Amino acid sequence: MPLLVSDYNWQQTKTAVFISVPLRGVCVRDADVFCTENYLKVNFSPFLFEVFLYAPIDDENSKAKIGNDTIVFTLYKKEAAMWETLSVSGVDKEMMQRIREKSILQAQKRAKEATEAKATARREDQKYALNVMMKIEEEERKKIEDMKEKERIKATKELEDWKECQRKAEEQKRIQREEKFCEQGKKIEEERNKLKHKSLTKISASRNLATKGRNSENIFLEKLKEDSIPAPRSIGSIKINFTPRVFPTALRESQVAEEEEWLHKQAEARRALNTDIPELFDLKEEEKNPEWLKDKGNKLFATENYLAAINAYNLAIRLNNKIPLLYLNRAACHLKLKNLHKAIEDSSKAYRIMKLPLRLIHPTKLYKMMLRRFGK
The missing domain is CATH 2.60.40.790 (Immunoglobulin-like)
Known part of the structure; x- marks a missing residue:
């Protein structure tokens, strides 16, 4: 209580x-x-x-x-x-209870009205904020559109100016060519007039020399024609190499995607057929030769590119793991890179392949020999 x-x-x-x-x-x-x-x-x-x-x-x-x-x-x-x-x-008690209940109902009604008023105010604020954001976004969009339009007009004007410059340059070149042709025509005409004048003078001086003059004129004209006409080209052959294609048809831009998809599927099928070394299908023919790879690794070793030499020896060993010299060369690379455990391991593999008796040479002794030969 x-x-x-x-x-x-x-x-x-x-x-x-x-x-x-x-x-x-x-x-x-x-x-x-x-x-x-x-x-x-x-x-x-x-x-x-x-x-x-x-x-x-x-x-x-x-x-x-x-x-x-x-x-x-x-x-x-x-x-x-x-x-x-x-x-x-x-x-009395009943009246007190009614007053309490009425007061509670009034308080609940007032709280509900206050909650609704807050919700209405919140919605109005959100609506106002949304309108403001939409207005800002519209202004930004309009600004961006105006900028785009200005840039488009500017680019169009620059393109038109460039075209006009190109047109003027072409027109100037055409005029220069015509002037050059006119000058050449004038020179030829002057030469012809000179020749004609000389021939007339020779005819009037001596009728006996007319035939000779005409012959000389004909020879000169023939010489002039020979000088103006270029000599014929010499005979020769031109070699043309075409890009090798799997498809017999010509390359078409609309079918490039289909051809690439078909080639990809063919490569995947070839890799699936050979599960031992699937990446060898991507190599050239000389790269599938262990001896060629060994020589390549030796050249890389000579240039002190030991990691690349190891990659060459690795691929050669995958192609033929019965050549002891490959293991010895790879051990030398590991020795240069201070990978002593791998160097000993490759030396042991080379020893097992050569099948030498233990009394003749031991892997540790072989490793020491390599140490004296390839590095400290």
Whole structure:
């Protein structure tokens, strides 16, 4: 059972009521205050204080101050008047219950209205923010479109200017060619006039020399024709190399994707047929020869490219693992790279392939011989 608090004090003016309720150990965290326009309740376990107010108050502007084991209420009256008592007199239990229920319903209704008002305000804020964002995005989009249009106009103008320059250059070249041809034609005409004048002079001077003059003119004209006509080209042969193709038809851009897919499938099928070394199908013919790979590795070893030499020896060993010199050369590369364990391992493999008796040579002795030969 809660303890009803009855030793409270209250004072009033025409506009406000001041109530002081003593509660031992009261704090803001644990106190439950409920106030409507006709009902006031404070629940602080095990204490309970409630009062059915004489007249309605403005519960929205009323205040409560909690501290020093006391709660002080400042209740503002809706109508300026002096109350006869703080609480309504002659209230039975049923009426109290109705007032409580009515107060609770009012509080729930007010809370619902406040929640709806907050939700409406939130929706309005979101709508406003969305409109602002859409407006900003529209301005940005318009700005980008304007920039694109300006760049397009600029590029079109530059292209037109370039075309105009090209056209003028072509026109200038054409005019120069025509002028050159005209000059050459004038020179030829002048030469012909000179020749004609000389021939007429020779005819008038001596009729006996006319035939000779005509012959000389014909020889000169033939010489002139020979000089103007280029000599025939010498006979020769031109070698043409075509790109090798798997397909017998010509290359077409629309069928490139289909041909590449077919070649890829053929390569996958060839790899599936040979499960031992599927990547060898991508090698050239000389790269499938262990001796060629050994010579290649030796050249790389001479240029101190030891990793590449090891790769060449590895591929040669995969093609033919019965050549002891491949293991010895690879061991020399490992020795240069300070991979001592791998060098000893390759030396042992070479020893087992050569099948020498243990009394003749030992892998460790072979390793020491290589150490003296290839490095410190």
